[in-house]
Amino acid sequence: MSLLSMMLFAASACAEETPVPAHELPEGFCYVHEVIPDVILDIRYAGTHNFVGDPIDGYEAPFAILTNEAAQALKEAADEFRAMGYRVMIYDAYRPQSAVRHFVRWSEVKDDRRMQEEFYPEFKKKSLLVDQGYIARNSAHCRGSAIDMTITDLDGNPLDMGVGFDYFGKLAWHGAKGITEEQTANRNLLSEVMQRHGFKPFEHEWWHYRLIKEPFKDGFNFPVK
Secondary structure (H helix, E strand, O other), X not given: OOHHHHHHHHHHHHHHHOOOOOOOOOOOEEEHHHHOOOOEEOOHHHOOOOOOOOOOOOEOOOOOEEEHHHXXXXXXXXXXXXXXXXXXXXXXXXXXXXXXXXXHHHHOOOOOOOOHHHHOOOOOOOHHHHHOOOOOOOOHXXXXXXXXXXXXXXXXXXXXXXXXOOOOOHHHOOOOOOOOHHHHHHHHHHHHHHHXXXXXXXXXXXXXEEEOOOOOOOOOOOOEO
């Protein structure tokens, strides 16, 4: 193989290993993995491991998208976490409005309880998830500056937070009783660092953070792909 052929082969191999987004984002948005190269993406709504049990409308690929401002603030938090021996893992970021509508429709289907044991064991009526605010009819995620996340060790193993992402119930609340001191400390670590970098926690979800100075007031509905 000639030197030129070897160079072209190497360039092709590198291109295959790099995630390539499928389309250009609206102005003001970016892909998080392009800002934080070592971020771990576990985009649950692009697959079936979520409280619905199906891929969610508007999620065509497992990417995390944020406004430029939120991504930069998250990068600064990720830098601090990394210095402490942790990495950032993202479950969801920007969320299309079509996904929010999907969640609400699902809550009205009484006989679909496939994922109840893992995600909402305390609720006999799915409609209560909307009534009690666990599923929002108007989500901050649609504005592009909210993120659902956790932290992992450097090998990608998530820290123990007591209950998993999208657990609907009081055990997921900040300050929850019934979890261990270690689990509480892990949640506090996540919260303290994120707040230092301009994010506000949501009282009922240990994983949810919203940029306080978010640039957009209205939601969007472009797909995640």
